[in-house]
Amino acid sequence: MSSPHAPTPVPPSTGAPAARARQGALGPGGRWLPPVAGLAAVVAGFGLAEFAAALLAPGASPVIVVGSLLIDLAPAWLKELVISLFGTADKVVLIVCIAVVAVVLAALAGLLEYRRPPLGRFLVIAVGLVALAAALTRAGAAPLDAVPPVVAAGVAATLLTMLITRLHASEAPAAAAEAAAAATGRPASVTPAAASRAAMDRRRFLAYTGAGAGIGVISAIAGQLMTAGTRAADAARALFTLPTAAVPGTPVPAGASFDIDGLSPIITPNADFYRIDTALAVPRIDPSTWTLKISGLVENEVQIDFAELLALPLEESTTTLTCVSNYVGGDLIGNAVWLGYPIRELLARAAPLAEADMVLSRSQDGWTASTPIEALTDDRNAILAVGMNGDPLPLEHGYPVRMVVPGLYGYVSATKWVTELVVTRFDKETAYWTSRGWSEKGPVKLSSRVDVPRDNATVSAGTVTVAGVAWSQHVGISAVDVQVDDGDWNAATLADAISVDTWRQWRWDWPATAGSHTLRVRATDTNGEVQTSKTADVVPDGATGLHQISVSVS
């Protein structure tokens, strides 16, 4: 019987001394442990990131985000090659490729961390940074989209460090013994206490590896289950072909746009359209489950589903949408061609009672807006919109159905993800923003903006094009004037109007002289009202004042 402190011989190994020392206590097959640790760490990070994405940033799961980036970056010939080889399975092929690359990188990170710490961690963090950049540069990226990649890299790097540290600890005694043996020429030996500590470290290493991988797989599955509804909405939107308009809108006249660099395009592309809402995660509604209910002070309650809405004669209209929080010169404004059905027709079916003066619209996530009933029943194009610039409504702009009401700020009219209209009275109910200090009524104020030159730009003396947009919804713009410093007002040239409900471009050729100048713009509406120079804050019912910019002329 050997004493607890008697050295235990290590079984002779067959490799060269150097290789044996490196292999340490891992024994045959042990060289797989570092790459396996790398994989477990990455699976844990990836799984928790999927879970975080499902909770906070649906649509920003690392695979989707990196995949979309690769799709955008891939040269045209490669895309065509993949599509010609794999057809509609191209996305599956892409995801399989990403998975293979991820497995290789994970194994490599494990090896690097084992052989040359902290290179493995660095590799994981570098890949995380690429995913982070991909997440934040996507069109419509939200700050929360940063969470999944940060979680992925943070969890993977931490777990990898822990696992490899255990692994090194588990083989330290044997490695030390082998090193001593090589130095003394005597057979290598490890004390039983050290050997049992090593065995314990080894068991811990294996347990943590398994636990990490297990947690990763379970969180990824949980994330997938949580976003099943999301995917139904996304898939439905992707398959949805917008019906054609039964009533086409006024075509945008060719003369509505000036070709001037930096001037806002007359129609704002969906990807550039401002977004304002209280939704932390964009509501995802499966349109096959969507209904709109009209109730309250009505003779007949009305309910309509998505298929019924699409079957109605849809109308196209171009309407500018703007936010009450838009400061003078701000960019919370856009103009789109909407496709939808007049709300007035649906309200007529419900037959509102005479006492009703307001419609409280409610979104799927519980946001509300209070709209004067006459704005929804008069002849303006107040619609339940399903299309925006020829596409189904983007998810963040209200898919599948939102309201668009010309002439009113968004907070009192433009309910996205709308599911309910309650016909009621202003003295009975308030809405989300009107119960938080904003005005009950929110007509859009007459305003104008200089787009070119940019504020603080430097231009050369001579003729300088000054241009921008002006709007007076539901009334129309009749004139725009520009003032340089405190000089006279100069009449700008107006582009053609689409309708009184859209903004209008203007331009003026400025004979610019050297020095620093201030340019100021002022619009006049078709009622002869001149835009006020009196400044008002955005609270409670929209900013006023004149937009001015500074330009230095050299």
Ligand SMILES: Nc1nc2c(c(=O)[nH]1)N[C@H]1C(S)=C(S)[C@@H](COP(=O)(O)O)O[C@H]1N2
């Ligand atoms: N469901 C819902 N709809 C909403 C909001 C919101 O927070 N939730 N914000 C409103 C506000 S304040 C504005 S200005 C417009 C903005 O619409 P957009 O994001 O499509 O530009 O949506 C309106 N509709």
Ligand SMILES: [Mo]
């Ligand atoms: Mo708004």
